[in-house]
Amino acid sequence: MAELLTVHDPRGYPPKVTGKRLAQRPQSLDGKTLYLVDCLFDNSEVFMDQLRRWFAEHLPAVNTKTIKPRESWVDDPHMRAKIEKDGDAAILGVGL
Amino acid sequence: MSLEQAGVPSVAVHTHVFARLAQATARAAGMPRTRQAYVPQPIVDQTPEQLRAYIEGHDPVSKRPFMQELIEGLTKSLDDEDLKGLTFERSTPRLLAPDTEDNLQKLFVENNWTDFLPVILPTEERVAAMLKGTSRKPDEVVARLRPAAFREFWEITVEKVAVNAVMAGAKPEYLPVILALIASGQTARSSSTTSFAVLGVVNGPIRDEIGMNSGIGAMGPYNHANATIGRAYNLASINGQGGSVPGESYMGSLGNWYNYSAVFPEAEERSPWQPFHVQKGFKPTDSTVSVFFGGWYTNAGYGPRATWQEKFRHCLAASEHHNPPLLVIDPIAARLFHKMGFDTKEKLIRWLHDNAQLPAREFWDNQWIQTLVKPLAEAGVEPWASKLKADPDELVTMFDEQDIHIVVTGGETQGAWKLFGGSWRGKIVSVDEWR
Numbered sequence: 001m002a003e004l005l006t007v008h009d010p011r012g013y014p015p016k017v018t019g020k021r022l023a024q025r026p027q028s029l030d031g032k033t034l035y036l037v038d039c040l041f042d043n044s045e046v047f048m049d050q051l052r053r054w055f056a057e058h059l060p061a062v063n064t065k066t067i068k069p070r071e072s073w074v075d076d077p078h079m080r081a082k083i084e085k086d087g088d089a090a091i092l093g094v095g096l
Numbered sequence: 097m098s099l100e101q102a103g104v105p106s107v108a109v110h111t112h113v114f115a116r117l118a119q120a121t122a123r124a125a126g127m128p129r130t131r132q133a134y135v136p137q138p139i140v141d142q143t144p145e146q147l148r149a150y151i152e153g154h155d156p157v158s159k160r161p162f163m164q165e166l167i168e169g170l171t172k173s174l175d176d177e178d179l180k181g182l183t184f185e186r187s188t189p190r191l192l193a194p195d196t197e198d199n200l201q202k203l204f205v206e207n208n209w210t211d212f213l214p215v216i217l218p219t220e221e222r223v224a225a226m227l228k229g230t231s232r233k234p235d236e237v238v239a240r241l242r243p244a245a246f247r248e249f250w251e252i253t254v255e256k257v258a259v260n261a262v263m264a265g266a267k268p269e270y271l272p273v274i275l276a277l278i279a280s281g282q283t284a285r286s287s288s289t290t291s292f293a294v295l296g297v298v299n300g301p302i303r304d305e306i307g308m309n310s311g312i313g314a315m316g317p318y319n320h321a322n323a324t325i326g327r328a329y330n331l332a333s334i335n336g337q338g339g340s341v342p343g344e345s346y347m348g349s350l351g352n353w354y355n356y357s358a359v360f361p362e363a364e365e366r367s368p369w370q371p372f373h374v375q376k377g378f379k380p381t382d383s384t385v386s387v388f389f390g391g392w393y394t395n396a397g398y399g400p401r402a403t404w405q406e407k408f409r410h411c412l413a414a415s416e417h418h419n420p421p422l423l424v425i426d427p428i429a430a431r432l433f434h435k436m437g438f439d440t441k442e443k444l445i446r447w448l449h450d451n452a453q454l455p456a457r458e459f460w461d462n463q464w465i466q467t468l469v470k471p472l473a474e475a476g477v478e479p480w481a482s483k484l485k486a487d488p489d490e491l492v493t494m495f496d497e498q499d500i501h502i503v504v505t506g507g508e509t510q511g512a513w514k515l516f517g518g519s520w521r522g523k524i525v526s527v528d529e530w531r
Contacts, residue, residue: 010335
């Protein structure tokens with residue numbers, strides 16, 4: 001019978017994960033302000049513009065506003081505060 | 097996810113190849129039910145019409161209409177699972193259940209704990225022997241690592257670094273160098289789509305004490321210390337940060353062979369210039385490691401020959417301009433440059449800076465410059481703002497002078513040099529503090 005070995009687990013120590021709740025959803029986006037967050041990836045501006053056009057054509061009762069963070073991959077508290085103050089919902093995207 | 101917590105319903109849109117990564121990130125953030133929608137890859141270089149087709153098409157992950165995913169994600173009532181989120185403790189045991197060598201080797205491979213080359217199994221005896229290479233306590237936290245800025249930090253202790261050093265085949269006397277590399281806080285296994293690696297440079301007396309090679313083949317697999325220190329740095333990065341798994345925590349499109357092992361010493365005694373660590377304020381008798389994030393592009397040349405200026409200009413222009421160059425140069429070529437009047441590294445760096453130029457239209461037509469630098473330029477941050485104002489054919493410099501670095505190494509069988517992508521970011525760590 002082959003010898004049994006005891007070896008170390010090579011992995012580091014992960015953080016505890018604390019659950020966070022999702023925001024309550026509105027029944028409809030009609031009359032609501034929907035922020036389209038352009039995350040500044042190459043060509044995401046064009047994607048977000050097409051998304052804005054889609055809403056204008058198909059769901060004109062939704063008030064879309066395009067917004068950009070100051071930098072890509074870096075949290076922009078000022079932008080977040082603006083969305084939290086004025087927005088009812090947000091779509092964020094899109095990369096690569 | 098911050099918006100959700102602030103009460104703003106949100107949907108994040110990704111391209112489909114990022115589905116596993118996005119889901120793993122949401123789970124680790126305690127929001128596994130975050131609404132995500134997917135479009136096909138790529139977004140880059142697609143016309144407005146092509147992107148409109150994505151929007152009017154189907155989500156390639158859920159197979160449902162993309163816009164339906166978006167609108168339902170923002171308006172569909174939440175269920176109990178959505179409201180409670182997910183709280184859980186993950187733990188990694190100190191020791192694994194006893195098993196045969198064959199089964200344990202298989203387990204390490206199946207769990208993506210290796211670089212898919214054979215490893216030395218980290219038995220208690222081997223790890224205890226490795227820990228004799230440092231005076232630091234086994235439970236001391238060396239660094240917090242993560243594969244990307246949007247992922248959670250994991251902690252890695254001295255003992256865990258020693259475990260990975262055993263796996264790499266390193267000797268106990270190498271451990272202070274490996275600990276210092278990890279203590280830089282720079283993972284050697286970034287998840288970036290750009291397939292980055294990290295080049296580590298060792299300076300000071302430790303190089304000779306542990307028998308590192310700065311001669312023939314310094315950057316290749318021709319020395320036990322060079323090879324296993326670099327490998328241990330990568331293995332400890334993989335496991336210390338909780339993985340480097342394609343599609344989940346590694347997204348490098350092409351991959352990078354420098355991710356196996358890429359640590360080498362500077363040939364200080366044969367260089368005409370100050371060693372790198374002395375340039376950065378350390379004493380010659382100090383031992384240090386410096387980490388250069390990049391390894392994406394490699395250009396090379398010989399010389400300086402008669403047309404050395406043209407050769408360098410071509411190589412610099414071909415460099416990825418969001419990743420400044422690290423020039424690694426053989427002592428023969430270094431001494432020739434010295435004789436030509438470049439009597440300090442700084443003088444040659446100044447020349448490289450002044451001659452690393454591109455027309456503005458080429459400079460800005462770069463994926464990462466567009467994504468990461470252009471927003472800063474538009475916000476008025478210099479020097480980017482001025483470059484953005486340049487005429488399309490006007491030459492602009494590619495790099496900041498302080499971001500270009502030079503290290504001397506090699507066996508003097510040829511007057512060669514290589515130009516690597518290598519962002520230093522001020523990361524130099526004392527090895528002596530980890531002895």
